Amino acid sequence: MSTLKITSQQVAERAGVSQSAVSRVYTPGASSSKKTVDKVRKAAAELGYRPNVLARAMVSGKSRIIGLIVAYLENQFYPEALERLSNALQQRGYHVLIFMAKQTTGNIDSVVEEILDYQVDGIIVASVAMSSELSERCRAAGVPMVLFNRSQDDPNMSAVTSDNYAGGRKVADFLLAAGHRKIGYIAGWEGASTQRDREAGFVAALKEEDVNLHSRAKGEFVMAKAVEATRKMFAEDPPEAVFVANDHMAIAVIDTLRFELNYKVPDDVSVVGFDDVPAAGWPAYNLTTVRQPANRMVTNTVDILLDQIENQQSEPRRITIDGPLIVRGSAHIPEGWNT
Amino acid sequence: MSTLKITSQQVAERAGVSQSAVSRVYTPGASSSKKTVDKVRKAAAELGYRPNVLARAMVSGKSRIIGLIVAYLENQFYPEALERLSNALQQRGYHVLIFMAKQTTGNIDSVVEEILDYQVDGIIVASVAMSSELSERCRAAGVPMVLFNRSQDDPNMSAVTSDNYAGGRKVADFLLAAGHRKIGYIAGWEGASTQRDREAGFVAALKEEDVNLHSRAKGEFVMAKAVEATRKMFAEDPPEAVFVANDHMAIAVIDTLRFELNYKVPDDVSVVGFDDVPAAGWPAYNLTTVRQPANRMVTNTVDILLDQIENQQSEPRRITIDGPLIVRGSAHIPEGWNT
């Protein structure tokens, strides 16, 4: 076996070739004779040699590290996304350096600087607000960035989201078709494009049928606040149906309704969420929701980012992926409803 | 502002000092006159300079990167741990490079090699089986490793776990005190020390009261298998109480009991889990469980690892942290029970 770090130089000596010959054997585009390859591989195996990624990064300028900024790992949507993101990247020879950001912002600037210090090849920002200055900073540093599950007005930023506006509309159509007219909305954090788009689509579709939001409360994407929002909303003139900006909060809403306010869901009130996190499918919630196609969102995110990294092709792209309404049992199902 | 990467050389020129002077200003242990520091900082700020972590890593031999191997992000215990781990490390100047491992093993070897390629300063392995050869490989490479939430017989491996054996005992005592005698156990993956220790403690405490396991089924720490295990266990001569090896499965067990088999929990059957994940506290489950003190486990893991990295002090340590039984409503509460 080996001791500590083995260098290409040591392998070269053992194989009786030059150090650069060793390098070539391990460099994708380079060419070496079968004979050299064999000698080198043999020596390397005996020594337990593996190329030093950092040294390679220094000279090549490519670290094969992707910085990932995340915030809310408590919302089940993110661990799932993180796992897929990491796997997809791993498969394509990249690895993920993780950075936790409190959405308290403020420190987000320093987080980006820290990431840049590692000479990452690209950055994925999951559900964190990105200022234009920051994205500008990354562009200046030559590091492509793509937003995951969040989009920004800035047309210079690449972003991948599900079609939140269309999703909001689907929920409205569904609730309306079920005959609901007194409809409430529990909002997420206003700084998030997902919150704004979902609500906009929802309200727009309602309006087309001359229905206005019966009530609205703020949940900020936080369970505890969703609980308070529910209490407030049902304190007087309760709605017949509630659309909650994401599943994470919808779970808290359902629990509060059932165990604190003694409502039956869906008998007394219909509840619909957004995301289709694993818990939405658990029998206790059986939540009707709009699915965000995590796998396709991830695939697109990775494709865009690697394309920008590997082909210099720097035109930002913004992709929106349609997600289906998953009809389960937390809301009345309109008669004759299908799909 | 700036364009692309600024080097210490450029800062040096602008500040009118040598490149090494700039380096010293950014090197913790080094000394420079206030005058130099000021000039350098000023020039650096104007240029937007930040030291290249990779270059620093090359020469210093310290990358300040910690490799983290994880597998089951679906079990809520892990995202939480990951978040805390990353935050704790970030705070101490390290960053986390993430590697997903399928517990299908097999590829775990290659994952470790990949990690080593990045010249990480240390490795944290969360709930993944580690062979002695692998740990030996890391030791040979001079990279300390600590197991998180898993322990191995190998006394050379540092490991941090909660006291799973004691936890199992607590559950047994609780169930016994409630008067249960027909008690079932739904096991996790047998390869995990957590599974084995929890069961061993549980069975031992039962035996002390002359009670044997009434039934046992395998859930493998997977929800779908836990559902099947529940069906099988309750198909004939159902137990009065079930201890499930972790909360993730316990959730599936409760749902299956309630919505498929029409049992009332806890009226017809008591269910107790292990971990105290966020969902255990959700009203729908209100799960009685043994808490794994994630924060303390993380703190200890980080302390041990950094100690080994920074002080060469290589004696492996194995820490076990006691976790309390959190009594909620999914199991009968013995009369006069307190704490």
Added chain:
DNA sequence: CTGAAAGCGCTAACAG
């Protein structure tokens, strides 16, 4: 305290 010089381990021309 400060500058000059020597690399860390590797890739990328460049002649042969």
Added chain:
DNA sequence: CTGTTAGCGCTTTCAG
């Protein structure tokens, strides 16, 4: 195809 020669950006002796 192969060896030689330059560095990548930074830390670290080593004289001064």
